Amino acid sequence: MSEIMSSPDRPAAAPPRRPLFETADWDFDTMQRVFDEIERIALDELKLDVYPNQIEIISAEQMLDAYCSIGMPLMYGHWSFGKKFVHHEKLYRYGYQALAYEIVINSNPCISYYMEENTMAMQTLVLAHAAFGHNHFYKNNYLFKQWTDPDGVLDYLDFAKKYVAECEERHGAAAVEETIDAAHALMNQSVFRYKRRSRMKMSEVERRERERRAHEERAFSDLWRTVPHPPGKPAPPMTEKEAAERKRKLNLPEENILYFIEKHSPTLREWQRELLRIVRNISQYFYPQRQTKLMNEGCATFVHYHIVNRLYDKGLIPEGALLEILHSHSDVTFQPGYDDARYSGVNPYALGFAMMQDIERVCVAPTAEDREWLPEIAGNGDWLSTLKDVWANYRDESFVRQFLSPHLMRKFKFFALEDKADEPQYRVEAIHNEDGYRALRGAVAESYDLSEIMPDIQVVDVDLLGDRCLILRHNMRHGVRLGGKSRDKVLAHVRKLWGYGVRMQEFDVERGTIRDEVGVS
Amino acid sequence: MPLFIDRRLNPRDKNFGNRQRFLRRARERVKEAVDRVVRERGIADAGKGAAVSIPAGGIDEPQFHHSDTTGDRRRPLPGNKTFVAGDLIDKPEGGGGEGRGKQASDSGEAEDPFVFALTADEFLDILFEDLELPDLVKASLKDTTSKEPRRAGYSNDGVTPNLNVLRTMRFSLSRRLALRRPTEAKVKLLADEVEKLQALQADCLLDAKGQQRLRDAVEEMQGLKKLQRAIPYIDPVDLRYNRFEPKPTPRAKAVMFCLMDVSGSMGEREKDLAKRFFILLHLFLRRKYDRVDLVFIRHTHEAKEVDEQEFFYSRESGGTIVSAALTKMLEVLRARYSVADWNVYCAQASDGDNSSSDTARCINMLASEILPLCQYYAYIEILDEHDGFSEEAGKELWRGYRLLKPKAANFAMKHVARRADIYPVFRELFAKQPAKGAAK
Structure with a gap:
C-alpha cells in the first residue's frame, strides 16, 4: 500500500519569490499568504489607509441572497427583497447574468464577501479590489466620512431587523408591509443632501428612540392645534406673516420627505414613525455610494491593477494567473460604443479606471494639452498623493468636471446629444474636438449629478388651517416632468402615510410658475 | 491580520x-x-x-422619476464615429433614447x-x-422516488473503498510496459547472478572475464533498481475507482387510461375539472412507478384513442355510448399492455349521460373483464355547479355504477362539481394503499 500512497516529492518550504500558488484551486492558507503580500503592497507602496478586513467566503446562493438585501448581511424582511431574489435567481439560472465576484460593505471592520467558485487568481484580484481598493475609498472619501457610520451600521441593521419583526408580531404583517411599501416609494426623496447634520450614531438609536418618544408626547406640535375644517366652509384667511411663521416653525421647505412625514404626520403611530426612520436612515447610508459609483469602482480597479502587476513583478503570481486576471480585468473595463448591442450606459469601471490612469499619466508625463487643461496636477510627479487626494475629496460629478481630460474624451469618443422632447431630431451638441471639450465635459459631469438625475421634490407647505393637505413641489428643470403613472402611485402611498390629502405641484424653476398640480384627497 | x-x-x-x-x-x-x-x-x-x-x-414598487418624453436634456454617449457638432439625427420610432436598448417603452412606465x-x-x-389535499398527501405526492447508487463506469478519483483494483493494475501494467520499467523477475535474475558471482569471488574462483561480468552485472542491477524507483509500480495516474450514480430504484410500470365523454354536454368547465382529476391521478402514479404510460380514449357514440391535445381540446358531436370506450380500452390493453408487466389504472370522467341499455352492458364489461385487470378504477361524474349532491342525484351512468360498487373493492365513484370535490376520490385510493401494494 505504501507504494500506492507515495507521491512525487514536493519541495518542503517554498523559497521566497516563488509564486504563492500554482493551481486554480484556492484554500484558506493560500488566501492568507496572498492577502499578506497584497497588504504589503497596499500599505507600504500605495500607502492606503483601510479598515481592518473581515473576509467571508460564500456560495452562489448566498451571493444571490446578498444581492437582494441590497448587499447587506442583514436586512429586515420585506416582499420586495423576495421579488428581487426571484428575479435575480431566474437571470442567474438561465445564464443571462453572472454573479458578482465579490461584495464589499462600508463597515468597520470592512466586510467583504467572495464567491467560492472563484479561482485563486480571481480571489487575488478581488481581494486587491475589494479589501483594499473599496475599503480605502470607504474610509477616506469625504461623503462616506460625513454621512455614514461604518462602526454602527451592522448594529443598526440588526436593530432594524428585530424592530420590524417585532412590529409584525405586534401590529400584523400586513400593516407593517403597507407602511414599508409606502416608505420605500419615497426612499429616494428622503435623504439630506445639503444640510450637514450631526453624524448619526446608529448604535445609540434605540435609546434615543425611547427618549424622543417621551419628548414628543410632551412636546407641542403646531399641527395638533388645528382641527380639519368641515368641507364646504372656507378656511379663515391667513396673513402672509402667519404663513411665513408657520413655515419657519416646520422648517419648510423640506427636501427629506420621509423625515417630514415622520415628524409631522398627524396620523402615524409611533412604530410607524420608527419604520420610516429606518427606511430613510438606510437610504441616507447608501446616498454616498450612489454619488461615487464611478470613483469607487475607478479607485478599486486602479488599486487591483496596480497590485496584481506588482505581485507579478515580484514573481509572486504565475504568468497564467496574471493572464486570467487581466482577461477578467479587461472584460470588466470594456466600454462598448453607444450603437453596440451591449451598450447600457457608460461603464463606471471603464471610465473610472481610465480616469485614474489618466491622472497618473498627467502627473508623470503630461503633454502640452494636459498642462493647459489640468494645470493643478500636470507634471507634479506625485501621482500617488494626487490620486489619494482625489479619492478623498471628490464625488463623481465634481471629479469628472475637474479631471476628465481631452485625451480621454478622444479615447472614449464622447459626444453629447441635445434631446428636446418636442423636436423630432437630436442635435449633436459637442464632440471630442477643441470646440467641444468643455461642453462635453460638462455633459458627462451632469450625467453623474444626482440632483440632475433624481427628481428634486420637496415638501413646501401644509395647509394647517384648512384640510391639512400636504403640498409637495417638484422643481422642474429644463421642462422635465414626472412620469405620471408612477407619480400617482407614489402619491397614493404618501396619502396613506400623511393621513390627509396630498397635492403635488410641477414647479417650473426657470420661469417661476406652477405648471401643473395633481392631488389625492 | x-x-x-x-x-x-x-x-x-x-x-x-x-x-x-x-x-x-x-x-x-x-x-x-x-x-x-x-x-x-x-x-x-x-x-x-x-x-x-x-x-x-x-x-x-413605484418611485418618482423623470418622464422621458418631456423637457430637454443632454445625453453624453461614447463611441462617436461620424458625427460632428451640429448634426441632426432622427429620433428612433416610439420614443426612447438613442442606443438605449433597454428603454424600449417611453418613460419606463409600461408594466x-x-x-x-x-x-x-x-x-x-x-x-x-x-x-384540499391534506398535507400528508401533498408531501407524499411531492416525494421524489428513492434513489439508489448504481455502477456507472469508472472515474479518476474517489474514495479508497471504491478503488477498482483490476483497472488500476491494468493501467499500472501498461504504464510500466510503456516506460520499460524493469520487472521484479529481471532484477531478481540479475541479483541471483551477482550473488553467485560474488560467492565465486569470495572463494577466489573468479577469472578476469568473470570479474568483468560481476562489475557489469552490479552496475546493471543498480541501474535497473534506480529505474524501478523512478517509475513507481503504481502511480496516482493509474488509480481507477468505481463510479456510482444515483438512479431511481426500478419499479414496475403502470398504464393510466383516461376515458372521457366528449359529447356536446361536456364544456370547458367540465373538461378542466376532469383534467385536474387526471393530473392528480398521474402525479400519484408517477410517485409510485418509474414509468407511467398515458392512454387517452374519448368517446361519443364511438370511441377513439387520441393524443392529449385532441383529448382535451377538440370537439365532436354525437350521441353517448360509454361501452364503446370500454371496448376500446380493452382492445388497447390487450394489444399493448400485458397485465403481467403493467399495473393498470383507469379514470373515467363523464357527465353521466348514457343510454340505459348501454349502461347495463358497461356494468357487465366492468364486472367481468375490466375490474379484474385493474388496480383501480375511478369514475367521476361531473355535475352542474349548483346541483346538490346525493347518491340519488346522479344520472344514468351513476345509477348503473352504483350497483357495481359494493362488489368491487377497486372501484371508486364520486360526484364532482367543484375543484374541492376532487380530492375525496383519492382518499379511498390512499386509504387502500397498504393493502393493495400497488407495485407488483
Whole structure:
C-alpha cells in the first residue's frame, strides 16, 4: 500500500519569490499568504489607509441572497427583497447574468464577501479590489466620512431587523408591509443632501428612540392645534406673516420627505414613525455610494491593477494567473460604443479606471494639452498623493468636471446629444474636438449629478388651517416632468402615510410658475 | 491580520421568508398563472415547476422619476464615429433614447410582466390549494422516488473503498510496459547472478572475464533498481475507482387510461375539472412507478384513442355510448399492455349521460373483464355547479355504477362539481394503499 500512497516529492518550504500558488484551486492558507503580500503592497507602496478586513467566503446562493438585501448581511424582511431574489435567481439560472465576484460593505471592520467558485487568481484580484481598493475609498472619501457610520451600521441593521419583526408580531404583517411599501416609494426623496447634520450614531438609536418618544408626547406640535375644517366652509384667511411663521416653525421647505412625514404626520403611530426612520436612515447610508459609483469602482480597479502587476513583478503570481486576471480585468473595463448591442450606459469601471490612469499619466508625463487643461496636477510627479487626494475629496460629478481630460474624451469618443422632447431630431451638441471639450465635459459631469438625475421634490407647505393637505413641489428643470403613472402611485402611498390629502405641484424653476398640480384627497 | 470566515455552511435560504412574502403578495396573480399553465400543459408535465408570468400591478414598487418624453436634456454617449457638432439625427420610432436598448417603452412606465420560476413544490402547493389535499398527501405526492447508487463506469478519483483494483493494475501494467520499467523477475535474475558471482569471488574462483561480468552485472542491477524507483509500480495516474450514480430504484410500470365523454354536454368547465382529476391521478402514479404510460380514449357514440391535445381540446358531436370506450380500452390493453408487466389504472370522467341499455352492458364489461385487470378504477361524474349532491342525484351512468360498487373493492365513484370535490376520490385510493401494494 505504501507504494500506492507515495507521491512525487514536493519541495518542503517554498523559497521566497516563488509564486504563492500554482493551481486554480484556492484554500484558506493560500488566501492568507496572498492577502499578506497584497497588504504589503497596499500599505507600504500605495500607502492606503483601510479598515481592518473581515473576509467571508460564500456560495452562489448566498451571493444571490446578498444581492437582494441590497448587499447587506442583514436586512429586515420585506416582499420586495423576495421579488428581487426571484428575479435575480431566474437571470442567474438561465445564464443571462453572472454573479458578482465579490461584495464589499462600508463597515468597520470592512466586510467583504467572495464567491467560492472563484479561482485563486480571481480571489487575488478581488481581494486587491475589494479589501483594499473599496475599503480605502470607504474610509477616506469625504461623503462616506460625513454621512455614514461604518462602526454602527451592522448594529443598526440588526436593530432594524428585530424592530420590524417585532412590529409584525405586534401590529400584523400586513400593516407593517403597507407602511414599508409606502416608505420605500419615497426612499429616494428622503435623504439630506445639503444640510450637514450631526453624524448619526446608529448604535445609540434605540435609546434615543425611547427618549424622543417621551419628548414628543410632551412636546407641542403646531399641527395638533388645528382641527380639519368641515368641507364646504372656507378656511379663515391667513396673513402672509402667519404663513411665513408657520413655515419657519416646520422648517419648510423640506427636501427629506420621509423625515417630514415622520415628524409631522398627524396620523402615524409611533412604530410607524420608527419604520420610516429606518427606511430613510438606510437610504441616507447608501446616498454616498450612489454619488461615487464611478470613483469607487475607478479607485478599486486602479488599486487591483496596480497590485496584481506588482505581485507579478515580484514573481509572486504565475504568468497564467496574471493572464486570467487581466482577461477578467479587461472584460470588466470594456466600454462598448453607444450603437453596440451591449451598450447600457457608460461603464463606471471603464471610465473610472481610465480616469485614474489618466491622472497618473498627467502627473508623470503630461503633454502640452494636459498642462493647459489640468494645470493643478500636470507634471507634479506625485501621482500617488494626487490620486489619494482625489479619492478623498471628490464625488463623481465634481471629479469628472475637474479631471476628465481631452485625451480621454478622444479615447472614449464622447459626444453629447441635445434631446428636446418636442423636436423630432437630436442635435449633436459637442464632440471630442477643441470646440467641444468643455461642453462635453460638462455633459458627462451632469450625467453623474444626482440632483440632475433624481427628481428634486420637496415638501413646501401644509395647509394647517384648512384640510391639512400636504403640498409637495417638484422643481422642474429644463421642462422635465414626472412620469405620471408612477407619480400617482407614489402619491397614493404618501396619502396613506400623511393621513390627509396630498397635492403635488410641477414647479417650473426657470420661469417661476406652477405648471401643473395633481392631488389625492 | 484579516479575519477569514467560511460562511458557506451557514443556513441557506436566507431569503426564503422574503420569497414566501412575495408569493403571498402575488398569490392571486400566481394562481391565475398556474391555472393557465395547467390548461396549456400536458398531464405528464403538470407536476413540474413552471415559469409563470404575472402582470406587475400589485407587486410594483413605484418611485418618482423623470418622464422621458418631456423637457430637454443632454445625453453624453461614447463611441462617436461620424458625427460632428451640429448634426441632426432622427429620433428612433416610439420614443426612447438613442442606443438605449433597454428603454424600449417611453418613460419606463409600461408594466412589463414579471416572469419567474416556481419550484415544483411551490407549483404543486398552488395547484393543490383548491383541491384540499391534506398535507400528508401533498408531501407524499411531492416525494421524489428513492434513489439508489448504481455502477456507472469508472472515474479518476474517489474514495479508497471504491478503488477498482483490476483497472488500476491494468493501467499500472501498461504504464510500466510503456516506460520499460524493469520487472521484479529481471532484477531478481540479475541479483541471483551477482550473488553467485560474488560467492565465486569470495572463494577466489573468479577469472578476469568473470570479474568483468560481476562489475557489469552490479552496475546493471543498480541501474535497473534506480529505474524501478523512478517509475513507481503504481502511480496516482493509474488509480481507477468505481463510479456510482444515483438512479431511481426500478419499479414496475403502470398504464393510466383516461376515458372521457366528449359529447356536446361536456364544456370547458367540465373538461378542466376532469383534467385536474387526471393530473392528480398521474402525479400519484408517477410517485409510485418509474414509468407511467398515458392512454387517452374519448368517446361519443364511438370511441377513439387520441393524443392529449385532441383529448382535451377538440370537439365532436354525437350521441353517448360509454361501452364503446370500454371496448376500446380493452382492445388497447390487450394489444399493448400485458397485465403481467403493467399495473393498470383507469379514470373515467363523464357527465353521466348514457343510454340505459348501454349502461347495463358497461356494468357487465366492468364486472367481468375490466375490474379484474385493474388496480383501480375511478369514475367521476361531473355535475352542474349548483346541483346538490346525493347518491340519488346522479344520472344514468351513476345509477348503473352504483350497483357495481359494493362488489368491487377497486372501484371508486364520486360526484364532482367543484375543484374541492376532487380530492375525496383519492382518499379511498390512499386509504387502500397498504393493502393493495400497488407495485407488483
